[in-house]
Amino acid sequence: MKRSDIALTLAGVLAATMVSACSPSAEDTVLLPVKNDPSISFRIWFKVGSQNDPVGKEGLAQLTASMLTDASTTNNSYEEILDKLYPLAANYDAATSVEMTVASGRTHRDNVLEFYPLFMDALLRPAFREEDLERIRSQMLNYLENSLRYASDEDLGKAVLYNDIFAGTPYGHLTAGTVKGIRSITIDDIRSFYQQHFTRENFVIGLAGSYDDNLLEMIRGDLASLPEGHGLQIDKPKPAPIDGMQVTIVEKDAPATAISMGFPIDIVRGSREWYALAVANSWLGEHRNSSSHLYQVIREERGLNYGDYSYIENFPEGSRRQMPPQNVSRRQQIFEIWIRPVPHEVRHFAIRAALREFRMLVENGMTGEDFELTRNFLSKYVLHYAPTTMERLGYALDDRFYGVQGSHLELFRKMMGEVTLEDVNSAIRKYWQYGNMQIAIITKDAEGMKEMLVSDVESPITYSSPKAASVLEEDKEIIRFPLDIKAENVKIVEVGGLFEE
Amino acid sequence: MKQFLITGVGMAMIAASVPPATAQSIFPYQHEKRVLENGLTVVMIPMESPGLVAYYSVVRTGSRDEVEKGKSGFAHFFEHMMFRGTENFPGPVYDSIMTSIGADANAYTTDDYTAYHLNFAKDDLERVIQLESDRFQFLHYTEADFQTEAGAVYGEYRKGITSPWWVLNEYMQNLAYDVHTYKHTTIGFEPDIKAMPQAFEYAGSFFSRYYRPDNVVVVVAGDFNPDATFALIERYYGGWEKGYVKPAIPAEPKQRAPRDGEVRYGGKTLPIIDVAFKGDPFDPENSDYVAALLLGDLAFGENSDLYKKLVIQEQKVQFIAASTPMNRDLPLFEIYSMVKSENDIGYVKDEISRVLKQFQTVAVDTKRLDDLKRRNKYSFLMGLDTPDNVAGGLARLVALTGGIDVVDGLYAKMDEVTPDDIMKAANKYFTPERRTTVVLKGAK
Numbered sequence: 001m002k003r004s005d006i007a008l009t010l011a012g013v014l015a016a017t018m019v020s021a022c023s024p025s026a027e028d029t030v031l032l033p034v035k036n037d038p039s040i041s042f043r044i045w046f047k048v049g050s051q052n053d054p055v056g057k058e059g060l061a062q063l064t065a066s067m068l069t070d071a072s073t074t075n076n077s078y079e080e081i082l083d084k085l086y087p088l089a090a091n092y093d094a095a096t097s098v099e100m101t102v103a104s105g106r107t108h109r110d111n112v113l114e115f116y117p118l119f120m121d122a123l124l125r126p127a128f129r130e131e132d133l134e135r136i137r138s139q140m141l142n143y144l145e146n147s148l149r150y151a152s153d154e155d156l157g158k159a160v161l162y163n164d165i166f167a168g169t170p171y172g173h174l175t176a177g178t179v180k181g182i183r184s185i186t187i188d189d190i191r192s193f194y195q196q197h198f199t200r201e202n203f204v205i206g207l208a209g210s211y212d213d214n215l216l217e218m219i220r221g222d223l224a225s226l227p228e229g230h231g232l233q234i235d236k237p238k239p240a241p242i243d244g245m246q247v248t249i250v251e252k253d254a255p256a257t258a259i260s261m262g263f264p265i266d267i268v269r270g271s272r273e274w275y276a277l278a279v280a281n282s283w284l285g286e287h288r289n290s291s292s293h294l295y296q297v298i299r300e301e302r303g304l305n306y307g308d309y310s311y312i313e314n315f316p317e318g319s320r321r322q323m324p325p326q327n328v329s330r331r332q333q334i335f336e337i338w339i340r341p342v343p344h345e346v347r348h349f350a351i352r353a354a355l356r357e358f359r360m361l362v363e364n365g366m367t368g369e370d371f372e373l374t375r376n377f378l379s380k381y382v383l384h385y386a387p388t389t390m391e392r393l394g395y396a397l398d399d400r401f402y403g404v405q406g407s408h409l410e411l412f413r414k415m416m417g418e419v420t421l422e423d424v425n426s427a428i429r430k431y432w433q434y435g436n437m438q439i440a441i442i443t444k445d446a447e448g449m450k451e452m453l454v455s456d457v458e459s460p461i462t463y464s465s466p467k468a469a470s471v472l473e474e475d476k477e478i479i480r481f482p483l484d485i486k487a488e489n490v491k492i493v494e495v496g497g498l499f500e501e
Numbered sequence: 502m503k504q505f506l507i508t509g510v511g512m513a514m515i516a517a518s519v520p521p522a523t524a525q526s527i528f529p530y531q532h533e534k535r536v537l538e539n540g541l542t543v544v545m546i547p548m549e550s551p552g553l554v555a556y557y558s559v560v561r562t563g564s565r566d567e568v569e570k571g572k573s574g575f576a577h578f579f580e581h582m583m584f585r586g587t588e589n590f591p592g593p594v595y596d597s598i599m600t601s602i603g604a605d606a607n608a609y610t611t612d613d614y615t616a617y618h619l620n621f622a623k624d625d626l627e628r629v630i631q632l633e634s635d636r637f638q639f640l641h642y643t644e645a646d647f648q649t650e651a652g653a654v655y656g657e658y659r660k661g662i663t664s665p666w667w668v669l670n671e672y673m674q675n676l677a678y679d680v681h682t683y684k685h686t687t688i689g690f691e692p693d694i695k696a697m698p699q700a701f702e703y704a705g706s707f708f709s710r711y712y713r714p715d716n717v718v719v720v721v722a723g724d725f726n727p728d729a730t731f732a733l734i735e736r737y738y739g740g741w742e743k744g745y746v747k748p749a750i751p752a753e754p755k756q757r758a759p760r761d762g763e764v765r766y767g768g769k770t771l772p773i774i775d776v777a778f779k780g781d782p783f784d785p786e787n788s789d790y791v792a793a794l795l796l797g798d799l800a801f802g803e804n805s806d807l808y809k810k811l812v813i814q815e816q817k818v819q820f821i822a823a824s825t826p827m828n829r830d831l832p833l834f835e836i837y838s839m840v841k842s843e844n845d846i847g848y849v850k851d852e853i854s855r856v857l858k859q860f861q862t863v864a865v866d867t868k869r870l871d872d873l874k875r876r877n878k879y880s881f882l883m884g885l886d887t888p889d890n891v892a893g894g895l896a897r898l899v900a901l902t903g904g905i906d907v908v909d910g911l912y913a914k915m916d917e918v919t920p921d922d923i924m925k926a927a928n929k930y931f932t933p934e935r936r937t938t939v940v941l942k943g944a945k
Contacts, residue, residue: 086872086876087872108879149768150769153663253767256659300592302652303649388887
């Protein structure tokens, strides 16, 4: 069908009487009708991610997705696409994570007739031109070689942590790939990756807002023209067990020290235990929230940095997002502590302070009072996780990924009324431990940092302002808190060589 | 808690009810503005958003108001201090109540204003009004707390300075302005941030001059009853004494010649070119200014000829974009481009000049101008989808004008812009006498 035909058909169906009831969600669809939302949101989920990157071609999944949504189609050059989208104030793009690639777009319903054919062209009729590849390749290399290595030490710390924990598994490289991988990718690689993974049995349609059923049928019909195939499903990764405290120090002329640490956890959202663990995690380190206990100890009481948080689900772009992202689902999660940059002179102290708090939580569990406060907080706070239709659609797709019956966000609120303190403390004991952990440190004088860690020398701290007696008393414990880090478990790397291959 | 004893009785409001959205209005929600006797302005935008409310307190003070030497960054620092509690609700109590409410609460500071914002369930509206009114009137902290918080602010500076954009903006503002407070970025000069712990007394004076009802606009959007909400706001804020002291912001002398600078960034980066021109203060009645708001996108936006040439065809730059901000005083209209090779810096600068010259001499295509107007309209409408996006999206206009009545006028004025207006604006603003060019280069 030509685009003009599609537009005519769509005009006809939209002019017809609106069908109020939507089809029940079929196998390949996740629907979220919101009749009074003036916009229509699309999320087409392809079950492919960076875990499917061939060895030596790291970054291929993301590059392929960008070649769909940021490049020419056989109907329009990239310039023509930009011209056509421009007056609509509508856009589409593709986001790739380790297990998911989601092409998403949103348009005002007034403009859906013009938007929809462009969006479908991108998914079904990519041109795969060399000049588009070179433009996108250059952007990805700039990200790896310049932005990630130099422009944000806290993002760098997280990237190093994830790569260390998942080394040797399909999760063991960044979604953005490696410098060598990106350089080696050819149009043929992209074409064959597309044909293998962007297939008829390998997607889920997400549609939300004031669409009607005819639009849904049209999407189904159009996507049916994709080649047959189930993609390539791969096993859940098995990260190697972490033995003791394993440290990577990235040597860099950094203005402050950025720290991330964590270990794999064998639990994902949807179970009662996960929601119990979420209570403990929220108390310890709710993202960008002053209710975070780590924030209270390190920032609020001592003024050492801008914030300190913890996670039981992957949370990319933490320095830019206030609320959790959608469609970064993964079967294997890690527990993660994020210490935002601290002055070099307190780097050792800050690691001790965070690990000491974590150890106390693991050993003692939560108190009844903290438990009540936190579960009440979460029962309301999760309302803010997905205020827009597009975000709720993202969550609905993630529900499909995790096999959550109903809605994770609704279940989250319900579970806050059901989980008990014993559930929380038992989940802590089952899933958290403090003896085996990977630590990533971005700092200067890496040798000096290593020496401090390995010798376990005291890390005295002085303040330029008076502190409460209780803080000073606690400091006496923190400065000598044992880290038990062995020399052979500390690796020093130069920033210039990271993500090379 | 004396503020709780004050009731709405006797508090005559200066009514300024605005009629609901009309066919001519682009803004799709009913809204009304009321002003308390003490000058506190309240903008209420009820909208469908089951159970959720957004509450913004917009203080019309930002880094622009930091006129005293050595005190750059103070508006932002003060934003941090506003979370340290009062005698009624000391910091830990405040935190604990906010936690129990489960609000999404935060704040940010810009050049022209500081915004404190919360999203929460509608049942907690009175509690939020109570807490917000309390900290705006009765903020109380110790010198030790003040000094500790200065450490967090310095931490924020340290995390940001690793970005080349941060380095570039600091350098550009310092070079482009001589005396106006836009000379420093919102977070301030580093030596001033280092010295913040010693400025305890100054902080008191800052609060007393700027945190006054006649300098604050409260914006409420979402699922709430306007009359009942206004009654609560009157009750809790009514006793707040007016007393805003307008700062004497130095007038920037007229720039007479182009300026050029180069700055080094310690890490690796592709070079960035920033070509800036001094613009005009926000004024929807100034047709040159309104045309300039559109010009940046027409000349350098993602479907501009230059974008297509440099980004897509020649692939000499990672991106190019323009920024034409809305400010109380004269802002910088800027064109940014990240260039792939140092050898092309001169070429890209020349291309930017060529395009500006073209806009000064050749009328822009009417269809492109119409496309942009349509884009702006839909972009605005699609951005108004949640209470937070409505209140947050309007915060700058609220800070600039004291309300949101300006929205319809601004969009109507944009609709009237002609290709000749664009040419006139290009000739007025994009001249060598207004220009400052900075090139940032990374480490070898």
